[in-house]
Amino acid sequence: DAGVIQSPRHEVTEMGQEVTLRCKPISGHDYLFWYRQTMMRGLELLIYFNNNVPIDDSGMPEDRFSAKMPNASFSTLKIQPSEPRDSAVYFCASTSLGQFGNTIYFGEGSWLTVV
Amino acid sequence: GENVEQHPSTLSVQEGDSAVIKCTYSDSASNYFPWYKQELGKRPQLIIDIRSNVGEKKDQRIAVTLNKTAKHFSLHITETQPEDSAVYFCAAMEYGNKLVFGAGTILRVKS
Numbered sequence: 001d002a003g004v005i006q007s008p009r010h011e012v013t014e015m016g017q018e019v020t021l022r023c024k025p026i027s028g029h030d031y032l033f034w035y036r037q038t039m040m041r042g043l044e045l046l047i048y049f050n051n052n053v054p055i056d057d058s059g060m061p062e063d064r065f066s067a068k069m070p071n072a073s074f075s076t077l078k079i080q081p082s083e084p085r086d087s088a089v090y091f092c093a094s095t096s097l098g099q100f101g102n103t104i105y106f107g108e109g110s111w112l113t114v115v
Numbered sequence: 116g117e118n119v120e121q122h123p124s125t126l127s128v129q130e131g132d133s134a135v136i137k138c139t140y141s142d143s144a145s146n147y148f149p150w151y152k153q154e155l156g157k158r159p160q161l162i163i164d165i166r167s168n169v170g171e172k173k174d175q176r177i178a179v180t181l182n183k184t185a186k187h188f189s190l191h192i193t194e195t196q197p198e199d200s201a202v203y204f205c206a207a208m209e210y211g212n213k214l215v216f217g218a219g220t221i222l223r224v225k226s
Contacts, residue, residue: 031212043159043204043216056213058116091158095212103149104214106158 004107006092012113018080021110023092024073033104034067034077035091043091049075050097082114117142117209121217130226134195138205138217139187147208148181148188153219154201162203163190195224 005024013019025032033048047057049069057067064083069075079086089111095104118141128134140148146167151159165172165179165188172179176195181188192199205217 033214042218045213045215048213050212055211097212102147102212103161103164104212106160108158 004092004094004105006090006107006110008110009108010111010113012115013082015083015114016081017114018078019082019086019112019114021077021090021092021112023075023077023107025075025092025094026105027073029094029096029105030072031095031097031104032069032075033093033095034075035093035106037089037091037109038087046077079112082112084114087113117145117207117213117215119205119207119215119217121205121220123220124218125221125223127223127225128195130195130197130224132195134190134192134199134222134224136190136203136205136220136222137187138189138207139185140207140215141186142207142209143183143186145207145209148179149206149208149214150177150179150190151204151206151216152201153204159204192222195222197224197226200224 007022034046036044046059047067052069067077089109091106091109093104093106095102121138149164152162153159163177163179165181176193178191202219204219206214208214
C-alpha cells in the first residue's frame, strides 16, 4: 500500500484565498483524522471521521475551517478565507477499528504558508 | 476529554547513555498508548506502542512501561545513538479511536 497520500505537499497562498487540502487514506481504513502541527500548539486534532461520517470536530478552530469525506478514499480540509495564523503543517492520518486501538498512520503532511 | 502531559520538553544525552521520557494521561478509559518519532521535516512515525492490558513492552533498544493505576507511561531508549535525535511524542487513545498527543520531547544525542 502507498500509505496515506496528501496533496499538495507545499502551498503558499495569500491571505484571504481559499485553501483546499486533500487526503487519500490507506485502503480499508475506516477512520480518518486531520491534525495540525505548529511550534506553539504541537499536534492538534482538528476533526476525525469514522466510515465517512464526522465524529468529532471540536478541534476545528473556527468557521473558516471545514472538512468533508464524500467517500471512503477521499477527504478534504478547506480553509476559507485563509489567514497568516493558519500557516502550519496539516497531517492526515488513518487507521482501522480495533478493540484496543490500532496504529494510526500519518501522511507526509501539507505545508501551508499564508502570506 | 483526554489530556496528555509529557516531560521533559528537551533532553540532551551523551551517545551511549539512556534516555527516559515520561507522560501522564487523565482519562482512565484510554486503552492504547503509542509513541511516535518525528524527524525534522518528516511525518510522525510509530516506534512502539502499548495496550492497557500490558505493563511493559520492549523492542531492541526501545521499551515502554505503563502504570494504569497512576495513569502514566514512559519511553526508555538505551544505548542512544546520534540517529535517535528527533522529537518524540507520546499519545493516549480515548474511546472512539481519538488519539491525543503530548507536547513532544526534543531529544539530542551528543556524540
